[in-house]
Amino acid sequence: MPRSVIVVGGSLAGLMHALQLKRQGNNVTILEQDPSSERSSNEAGIAFRAYCEEFLTKYDDTGVTVCVPISRTRIGWRTRPQLLSFALSMRLTSWGHLYRVLRANFDGYASKAVPVPPPSRPGDGRGQYLVGKRAVGLSYNEQSGIVTVRYVDFSTGKEEQMTADLVIGADGIHSTVRNLIGVHTVKEYAGYVAWRGTVPEKLLSQETLEYFTSCVNANTMKRSYAITYVIPTDDGNFEPGERLINFVWYYNIAEGSPEMDRVLTDINGVHHRNTVPRGLVQPEEWARVRETMLPHMAAPFAELVSKNDSPFVTKIHDARITSPPTCHNGRVILVGDALTTLRPHSGSASEQAAFHCLRLPRVWDLETDLKDWVTQVDFYTHRLYLLSRAIGELGQGSAFSFFKSLFSYVACLLSALWYGKPKPSSR
């Protein structure tokens, strides 16, 4: 069992691992490069599924409501608001709300969502969340088993260092930790971007509001589709009429095209490699996309999208590692998007982070070893990776690319049936 832990990256995967390790009695420090704890650049909706639920049931002491349950899904086809509708239960929340709940538990961070954070449990270790610290280097002393992380402190501009028994690399798609330990990654642009945003319920007409609050909705268009669902505010407001309608709208753009260049260049002329945050998207670009697509959308979607003036846009990638996500005798471990970045279609990024996390205590409790964790994680993550690709290609790709990705997914499921899912070995 490690005693001191550094987690690089303080988003959902980092916070989940940090909270779990703290509850197990370790002293945990999160190094987050963002200079502010009030993170609001990209906050929008996320799906909240079984492993996230299991995680919070085990470790959350805030007692606050976390998600909105929805029991139906509706599919619209081009300008027709409803082609079919069927029962499908989902639970949704906002990134910002879940972040605040995790912070309240981890380091007692008070926010409007959790004004009075719960006290630590008896036996908890210490938890500290340091902002404005970017990890830049990592070394391992084999004799002592100690890992040293070097980081730049943005408040002083100086490089500092910190040591730990264990380092968790939860630093997302462009993971520095992954590069530092030399884990090779295959990263590929999926062929489209996601325009994302939220609209307060109170800005919508009554008819449109009813349409969006009763179901998770999808509006399929030619080589484009949008998904919407209702979420709480980042401050944890679940009051009907006060919540937000979240949309994710997938839109094809060729790699290297002038259009891609324009979309990823912000209002200050800065070019972003992955996401242009909320507030920095060029208004002319957003206006141009809406002008092109709105006439082809169902009326409720068109109303929703036209009422958002501050979206953010993300280039969608597939990224997965091709060697094990651990190094230095298991003292450095990659998790979450740093391990595999899934396309967002299956709503599984936070679910994957919770899965990675919930399987790790078996390693510390010596019920299994890290090799088994890697096998379990690899199988689970690979399946989600193929599923999210297949859904993405159905909406955005050609018939050929869809059937090809569907075939890979089905082959993965069949091979699991045939050979059996990997089971942890006991020690």
Ligand SMILES: Cc1cc2nc3c(=O)[nH]c(=O)nc-3n(C[C@H](O)[C@H](O)[C@H](O)COP(=O)(O)OP(=O)(O)OC[C@H]3O[C@@H](n4cnc5c(N)ncnc54)[C@H](O)[C@@H]3O)c2cc1C
């Ligand atoms: C501010 C923010 C808002 C988001 N909002 C949404 C949303 O609304 N909907 C959604 O579906 N997904 C959202 N995501 C993505 C979502 O969190 C992930 O897809 C998923 O939960 C897995 O998270 P992760 O922690 O593995 O990676 P990420 O969420 O990408 O987090 C990686 C973290 O590591 C930090 N980091 C990177 N490099 C370094 C370094 N060298 N040193 C220190 N820190 C570093 C980053 O600043 C970031 O906080 C958001 C992510 C962020 C960071």
